[in-house]
Amino acid sequence: MSTDARDSADRFAVCFSGGSGIAYGLRLVEVLLTAGHEVHLCATGAALRVLVHEAGAAIDLERPDLASLFAADLRARLRVHGLQSVEATPASGSARIRATVIVPCSMGTLARVAHGFSSNLVERAADVALKEGRPLLVVPRETPLSVVHLENMLALARLGAIVLPAMPGFYHRPRRVDDLVDFVVGKILDRLGLDHALVRRWQTPGPEPASPWDEGES
Ligand SMILES: Cc1cc2nc3c(=O)[nH]c(=O)nc-3n(C[C@H](O)[C@H](O)[C@H](O)COP(=O)(O)O)c2cc1C
Numbered sequence: 165m166s167t168d169a170r171d172s173a174d175r176f177a178v179c180f181s182g183g184s185g186i187a188y189g190l191r192l193v194e195v196l197l198t199a200g201h202e203v204h205l206c207a208t209g210a211a212l213r214v215l216v217h218e219a220g221a222a223i224d225l226e227r228p229d230l231a232s233l234f235a236a237d238l239r240a241r242l243r244v245h246g247l248q249s250v251e252a253t254p255a256s257g258s259a260r261i262r263a264t265v266i267v268p269c270s271m272g273t274l275a276r277v278a279h280g281f282s283s284n285l286v287e288r289a290a291d292v293a294l295k296e297g298r299p300l301l302v303v304p305r306e307t308p309l310s311v312v313h314l315e316n317m318l319a320l321a322r323l324g325a326i327v328l329p330a331m332p333g334f335y336h337r338p339r340r341v342d343d344l345v346d347f348v349v350g351k352i353l354d355r356l357g358l359d360h361a362l363v364r365r366w367q368t369p370g371p372e373p374a375s376p377w378d379e380g381e382s
Pocket residue numbers: 180181182183184185208209210211213214217218269270271272273274305306
């Protein structure tokens with residue numbers, strides 16, 4: 165992300181739900197904060213458990229401190245809200261939230277959002293984005309997909325949400341897990357309309373195409 169993005173800093177809601185792929189959510193928040201944006205963060209109870217299992221995070225499930233997951237110098241622009249904090253900024257259509265991202269998005273949360281449930285702040289934030297006509301991105305990881313999952317995704321897409329499955333590409337010859345994570349986060353940033361340099365853009369291969377990942381690495 166370009167460092168001068170601070171000049172056009174904006175406000176985003178990022179929601180972690182209990183799907184696999186919490187690394188995508190963590191990286192997205194880190195990149196948005198680094199670029200100078202304000203991030204309103206909320207996590208479901210299942211997301212906290214995934215944080216423990218997948219990221220090895222030392223999370224107190226009763227009193228989670230999500231801010232501690234991010235570097236101290238980034239926390240000033242981070243607002244963490246409890247799941248039941250329905251009075252929090254993302255719960256109101258009058259708050260100027262540029263876009264809401266549920267990443268990772270569990271099939272349960274996806275189903276509830278697709279059908280208008282607003283039983284917690286994550287679902288309410290998504291509901292608000294839909295009603296206000298603001299971008300809502302959901303990032304499911306589930307596979308294989310049942311008919312129920314597919315129908316709920318179709319319903320959300322028809323409502324205007326962007327369904328962006330966590331499906332990293334391999335045409336850039338990723339070497340590290342971080343490269344795969346950045347591929348998906350780059351796709352999210354593209355749909356948010358934010359400039360970034362997380363991945364190289366595809367261009368017409370030359371006679372001897374080299375992997376963009378090869379350059380500058382020892
Ligand atoms: C490590 C781990 C990975 C999981 N991965 C997924 C997943 O990819 N997709 C999914 O729908 N549920 C997944 N689950 C199950 C959800 O967390 C569970 O259905 C939960 O009730 C979702 O709640 P939420 O929608 O309130 O976050 C996973 C659970 C754990 C512990």
